[in-house]
Amino acid sequence: MDLSAINPALLLASLMVAATPILLAAIGELVTEKSGVLNLGVEGMMITGAICGFAATIETGSPAIGFVAAAVGGALLSLLFAFLTQFALANQVASGLALTLFGLGLSSLLGQDYVGLKPPSTPQLDIPILSDLPVLGQILFRHDMMVYFALALVAAVWAALKFTRVGLILRAVGESHDAAHALGYKVVRIRVLAIMFGGACAGLGGAYISLIRVPQWTEGMTAGAGWIALALVVFASWKPWRVLLGAYLFGGVTVLQLNLQAAGLAIPVEYLSMSPYLITILVLVIMSSDRSKAPASLGRIFHASQ
Amino acid sequence: MKRRQIMTGAATALALVLSGGAWAESHxxxxxxxxxxxxxxxxxxxxxxxxxxxxxxxxxxxxxxxxxxxxxxxxxxxxxxxxxxxxxxxxxxxxxxxxxxxxxxxxxxxxxxxxxxxxxxxxxxxxxxxxxxxxFYEGRAVQGTIAGHMTESNVVGYIGSFPIPEVIRGINAAYIHAKKVNPDVTFKIVWAYTWFDPAKEADAAKVLIEQGADVILQHTDSTAPLAAAAAAGNVIGFGQASDMAEFADGPRVSSIIDNxxxxxxxxxxxxxxxxxxxxxxxxGIGPGMVGIGEITDKVPAEVKAEALALKDSIASGDYHPFTGPLKKQDGSDWLAEGETADDGTLAGMNFYVEGIEGDIPQ
The missing domain is CATH 3.40.50.2300 (Response regulator)
Incomplete structure (x- = not known):
């Protein structure tokens, strides 16, 4: 065993990269679920965002445009879900699963011409003094923009939900759509917007995988990250900062276990392999013992006539 | 109410079409x-x-x-x-x-x-x-030869999928032949527990590179490890299962092709x-089920010639990649001088050869 081969600074830096896709997708899904809608199509929206972002980056040469395209792509796909559940009043679980299947198929169709291409690299942020700090600089200040964007988004969602009127309305719709409706809020409109926000975030998360973390396009490349994000929202009890903690924990243990394997640690690999799931669930379950509850209207169909 | 029922029906039908569409009619x-x-x-x-x-x-x-x-x-x-x-x-x-x-x-x-x-x-x-x-292990022997020559850090990273005989054979074959041309070589092995997960494969490749590997061998299905090697620079890798020629001007120096x-x-x-x-x-290579993708110019000519000679001798049956003297990892004798492994042992291979560090997950 040679633990000295593991560089803690590099480990912490790659932790942030590994966590960012699920963090983005999870924070979007959190907003959707706070509005009372359960969208199981995260995986489908992520993979669609991954190919939209990849294709746009290849065509324009600009990763920034790629990320915008990914957000738009994810949001457009989520509109399909919004139509099915908010206007056609279809079952949310079934529609969400269908959305994932559809997204996987659609993305492989869109991606036909993009297999094997290499995207232009996304510039890393280079802050003159901070990036040059001995250890901290490497861990904290030498990432691409999206890592910081994801962090800022978590803070923004937390602040919006807690302090703003918009957040209050969103939560009201999610807790009791009938009461919110009686007060004159447009329940369906608010939910559609929340669904689109979730779709855009999932799209960004997907594009982060195809543009930065891997970076290339391969069919089915999100490989279940969307489901992890979904689970994360539940185990984080619908709280933004816990989503952040969960995502970093999951990303961190994933990278750490690979490092420990490569260093030849004498723990059976099976335990290392399951450790990201186990540790993340354990920590978040212990933290959620304060009886935080799901939004009361989560998954329920709303129609003004009922 | 009626309109809603129609819409719900339409949604259900859509879902059915989506999940069932892959099935063609039978004739x-x-x-x-x-x-x-x-x-x-x-x-x-x-x-x-x-x-x-x-x-x-x-x-x-x-x-x-x-x-x-x-x-x-x-x-x-x-x-x-x-x-x-x-x-x-x-x-x-x-x-x-x-x-x-x-x-x-x-x-x-x-x-x-x-x-x-x-x-x-x-x-x-x-x-x-x-x-x-x-x-595939015949191809791995060729890969190992190239890897042993090409590594400068003497650390070769290996991304395994599942600890099954097929993968273990590949690790052993690559190691034996890397060691043969470079006695100082060591293998760092990471088990990904997946055949296909580009993000995880990329992470595994990055970890191996961070820990000093400058040659990456993979037994997983996607091109992500090659993309990670390309991003790191100065790291080479091999196409796995397919030629992966799109990385030929980057890290890919050769490949094993399944035909x-x-x-x-x-x-x-x-x-x-x-x-x-x-x-x-x-x-194997002889009947053409395993192919060796073109070896690029990154590999020095004499190494390329050596690798191709090895490939030819395996194809003609003159040489078996598992030829003694070979010992198992625990130091016990496996193959005596000149003895070759029988197919039964190979098919159920569940041990590393001498020199590889770490344990096979059981």
Whole structure:
């Protein structure tokens, strides 16, 4: 065993990269679920965002445009879900699963011409003094923009939900759509917007995988990250900062276990392999013992006539 | 209310179409050949090559044959469901193309004695179940030779999928031949526990590179490790299962190519002619089931010549990649001087050879 081969600074830096896709997708899904809608199509929206972002980056040469395209792509796909559940009043679980299947198929169709291409690299942020700090600089200040964007988004969602009127309305719709409706809020409109926000975030998360973390396009490349994000929202009890903690924990243990394997640690690999799931669930379950509850209207169909 | 019911009906129908759309209609007069894939056909590696084999079957027999495939089928209960569905829809021959489909294939084959099954890389047969595999370890020997010459840090990173004999054979073959040309070489092995997960494969490659590896060998299906090697610079890798030539101007210096097309055509023909019999096929570089992709100019000419000479001697049968003297990891004797490994030992290989560090997950 040679633990000295593991560089803690590099480990912490790659932790942030590994966590960012699920963090983005999870924070979007959190907003959707706070509005009372359960969208199981995260995986489908992520993979669609991954190919939209990849294709746009290849065509324009600009990763920034790629990320915008990914957000738009994810949001457009989520509109399909919004139509099915908010206007056609279809079952949310079934529609969400269908959305994932559809997204996987659609993305492989869109991606036909993009297999094997290499995207232009996304510039890393280079802050003159901070990036040059001995250890901290490497861990904290030498990432691409999206890592910081994801962090800022978590803070923004937390602040919006807690302090703003918009957040209050969103939560009201999610807790009791009938009461919110009686007060004159447009329940369906608010939910559609929340669904689109979730779709855009999932799209960004997907594009982060195809543009930065891997970076290339391969069919089915999100490989279940969307489901992890979904689970994360539940185990984080619908709280933004816990989503952040969960995502970093999951990303961190994933990278750490690979490092420990490569260093030849004498723990059976099976335990290392399951450790990201186990540790993340354990920590978040212990933290959620304060009886935080799901939004009361989560998954329920709303129609003004009922 | 009525409008809503119609819309709900439409949504349900949409969902059904989405999940059921992959199934084509069956025609009884044609020979129907089914393929079960573990990854997407666009993975650029393992499943891609199996699908190339399927397309070759279509091209060879034209209208006489109809092929169907289902991709991204998890190993386990889902696989059994997919195979049963294929058999029910009239498939005459079904190729199940991943190690983890072994027991599902045997189970389903019992229920459909008239349907022929072909399971890739497994070791269980039945009157209507054949197994077929390629001697990838022959290609690994060539890779190991190149890796041993090319590494400057003397650390070779190896991304394993699952600790099964096929993967362990590959590690051993690569290590033996890397060690032969470079006594200082060490292998760092990471088990990804997946055949296909680009993000995880990329992470594994990055970790190995961070820990000093400058050659990456992979036994997973996507091109992500090569992309990670390209991003790191000064790191080389190999195409796995498919040529992955798109990385040829970057990190990819050679590749192992699986060529299933001749086998698939031959077995389909056997079903059409009614001569199909259960068999265990295990072919290597010689018969052409394993190909070595072009070695790029990054590799010095003399190393390239040495690698090609090794390839030729394996193809002609003059040399066996597992030739003694070889010891097992625990120091016990395995093969005496000049002795070669028998297929039975190779098929069930569950030990490292001497010199590899770490334990095989049990």
């Amino acid at each position: 009884s007069d044609k020979t129907k050949v089914g393929f079960v894939y573990v990854g997407p056909v666009g993975d650029g590696g393992w499943t891609y090559e199996h699908n190339q084999g399927r397309l070759a079957v279509e091209k060879e027999f034209g209208d006489a044959v109809e092929t169907v495939f289902v991709e991204n089928v998890p190993e386990g209960a889902d696989a059994e469901r997919v195979m049963t569905q294929m058999a029910l829809e009239g498939a005459d021959l079904i190729f199940t193309t991943s190690f983890g489909y072994m027991d599902p294939t045997i189970n389903v084959a019992k229920k459909f004695p008239k349907v022929k099954f072909e399971h890739a890389t497994g070791y269980k047969t039945a009157p209507n179940v054949s197994t077929y595999s390629a001697r 299933w097309a001749p086998y698939y055509i031959q077995r389909t023909k056997a079903v059409i002619d009614g001569t199909w019999e259960s068999a265990m096929t295990w072919d």
